Amino acid sequence: MQPETSTRIQNLDSTLTTIEKVIDLDELAARARELEQQANDPSLWDDPAHAQKVTTELSNVQARLKKVASLRERIDDLPVMYELAEEEGEPALVDDELAALEESIGSLEVQTMLSGEYDEREAVVNIRSGAGGVDAADWAEMLMRMYTRWAEKNGHKVEVYDISYAEEAGIKSATFVVRGEYMYGQLSVEQGAHRLVRISPFDNQGRRQTSFAEVEVLPVVEQTDHIDIPDSDIRVDVYRSSGPGGQSVNTTDSAVRITHLPTGIVVTCQNEKSQIQNKASALGVLQSKLLERKRQEEKAEMDALGAGGNASWGNQMRSYVLHPYQMVKDLRTNYEVGDPQKVLDGDIDGFLESGIRWRMAETKG
Numbered sequence: 001m002q003p004e005t006s007t008r009i010q011n012l013d014s015t016l017t018t019i020e021k022v023i024d025l026d027e028l029a030a031r032a033r034e035l036e037q038q039a040n041d042p043s044l045w046d047d048p049a050h051a052q053k054v055t056t057e058l059s060n061v062q063a064r065l066k067k068v069a070s071l072r073e074r075i076d077d078l079p080v081m082y083e084l085a086e087e088e089g090e091p092a093l094v095d096d097e098l099a100a101l102e103e104s105i106g107s108l109e110v111q112t113m114l115s116g117e118y119d120e121r122e123a124v125v126n127i128r129s130g131a132g133g134v135d136a137a138d139w140a141e142m143l144m145r146m147y148t149r150w151a152e153k154n155g156h157k158v159e160v161y162d163i164s165y166a167e168e169a170g171i172k173s174a175t176f177v178v179r180g181e182y183m184y185g186q187l188s189v190e191q192g193a194h195r196l197v198r199i200s201p202f203d204n205q206g207r208r209q210t211s212f213a214e215v216e217v218l219p220v221v222e223q224t225d226h227i228d229i230p231d232s233d234i235r236v237d238v239y240r241s242s243g244p245g246g247q248s249v250n251t252t253d254s255a256v257r258i259t260h261l262p263t264g265i266v267v268t269c270q271n272e273k274s275q276i277q278n279k280a281s282a283l284g285v286l287q288s289k290l291l292e293r294k295r296q297e298e299k300a301e302m303d304a305l306g307a308g309g310n311a312s313w314g315n316q317m318r319s320y321v322l323h324p325y326q327m328v329k330d331l332r333t334n335y336e337v338g339d340p341q342k343v344l345d346g347d348i349d350g351f352l353e354s355g356i357r358w359r360m361a362e363t364k365g
Contacts, residue, residue, distance in 0.1 A: 028061060
């Protein structure tokens with residue numbers, strides 16, 4: 001085995017050992033046993049909401065234990081695999097496994113950095129088109145597709161709550177939830193303005209156009225959150241759901257728009273056929289927005305007292321250039337990729353990981 005290869009394996013072993021200590025495998029295994037006992041209790045399903053929470057956590061804990069155990073086994077097997085491959089005269093055959101392990105353990109290391117108050121939660125994502133007219137509306141829809149593709153590739157379910165279509169092309173705004181553990185922790189680094197530079201497909205003269213879209217990421221509200229919304233603080237309007245071009249997609253007034261009067265926050269939902277279901281979903285998004293507002297206000301107070309760091313990451317956070325050259329660059333981390341189409345097809349893990357590492361460094365700083 002080459003000395004460089006041996007060093008890479010030792011580094012992987014050391015990194016995984018650190019991860020195992022941070023995760024605390026003994027405590028995690030104890031939690032799994034506790035949840036298994038609860039899941040085996042016949043009375044658990046007397047409270048379906050609590051039962052769902054228990055079974056979901058149990059599945060996530062078991063998956064995490066299995067993943068760490070699998071990575072440990074694969075690292076331990078590497079020296080033997082290289083020894084056998086060298087006997088066959090083809091050690092390069094194992095290089096792909098080493099590279100795959102480095103990528104997997106790097107991703108797991110990033111996940112251990114997600115220790116914020118709401119990082120474990122699912123994420124509510126809001127996308128709004130900004131400056132740039134029809135190009136910006138098209139850009140907002142491209143971003144929604146990017147996140148949806150990323151979620152699908154990683155096995156996460158996406159629930160679309162609301163889409164407001166633009167007249168000519170694209171969308172004015174969209175709200176959707178990405179289901180899965182640590183979705184808020186991972187996707188929260190995507191918050192900010194995303195800038196697209198390209199030759200506009202909507203310009204007859206083929207001129208270059210710069211467009212903007214705003215991404216907002218919120219944690220899904222849970223029952224333990226204390227966000228009280230008195231009925232007197234909201235106005236509920238119902239209307240008919242509409243699709244692209246303003247066409248009606250429903251024959252009843254089932255879509256719901258909720259306005260929070262004290263703050264002016266407006267939330268809409270039209271994904272369900274039932275007005276009651278749409279109202280419940282819209283209230284959930286409103287609670288998420290108010291929870292984030294409360295968190296930001298508390299953080300601002302702490303920053304004012306000198307207890308926090310920089311209160312803002314800056315608005316424009318990533319640039320996607322399709323012309324005159326090809327590049328996607330994160331303006332905070334300087335991480336960049338020379339294949340924009342690959343990124344727009346959902347390959348954003350590198351940006352998420354660099355963003356999480358950058359945020360961790362900023363927090364420590």
